[in-house]
Amino acid sequence: MISVKSFTFSPVQENTYVLYNQNRHALIIDPGCYFAAEQETLKNFLTTNNLKPIQLLNTHCHLDHVFGNKWIHKEYGLELFIHPNEEIVLSFATDSGIRYGLPFENYKGPLHFLHENDLIHFDDDILSVIAAPGHSPGSICFYCQAQNFIIGGDVLFRESIGRTDLPGGDHATLLKNIREKLFVLPDETIVYPGHGMPTKIGYEKENNPFLS
Numbered sequence: 001m002i003s004v005k006s007f008t009f010s011p012v013q014e015n016t017y018v019l020y021n022q023n024r025h026a027l028i029i030d031p032g033c034y035f036a037a038e039q040e041t042l043k044n045f046l047t048t049n050n051l052k053p054i055q056l057l058n059t060h061c062h063l064d065h066v067f068g069n070k071w072i073h074k075e076y077g078l079e080l081f082i083h084p085n086e087e088i089v090l091s092f093a094t095d096s097g098i099r100y101g102l103p104f105e106n107y108k109g110p111l112h113f114l115h116e117n118d119l120i121h122f123d124d125d126i127l128s129v130i131a132a133p134g135h136s137p138g139s140i141c142f143y144c145q146a147q148n149f150i151i152g153g154d155v156l157f158r159e160s161i162g163r164t165d166l167p168g169g170d171h172a173t174l175l176k177n178i179r180e181k182l183f184v185l186p187d188e189t190i191v192y193p194g195h196g197m198p199t200k201i202g203y204e205k206e207n208n209p210f211l212s
Contacts, residue, residue, distance in 0.1 A: 030065040125146065129143075
């Protein structure tokens, strides 16, 4: 059984997710902790709940989703898992930080690549990888069919979608992937997005102005 804990970090207000189970193992997805106090908040949660981080994942590699990658790697010894099309995005993240007035030290460790339909075995639970580019060239989502939730990154928001005006973005591609890969999921599927509050697939099918 997976529990989902979210944190909202950095001036960009990005959602960082910790997925954890009864074995006290944890997955860290999109660590956006920018300030030392945010790193301490995440560390305290893991320590207080006696959680052992076992995998570091990025849905995509825009700067706000990777601020904490290096710190997680240093603190817990985890190497990064991304889609291969995000490697170039990761390489530009530091320059983006300078451009936006948010300088940071980027992750330089080993990379492990995830592809469409790959499975992440989280002890007795399974997350499947859904590739949904458009916001970013290698955006992926992590879907737990057994518990009806998806960690969606910046693909789909409550009554909105990810922006497509950044390098590698494509509006038509994003809409196509939402319709063909996310909207085919059960209506009760909870979407945990990269920004803002959770939503559900059924709600977005009825109410999202970009997809009506």
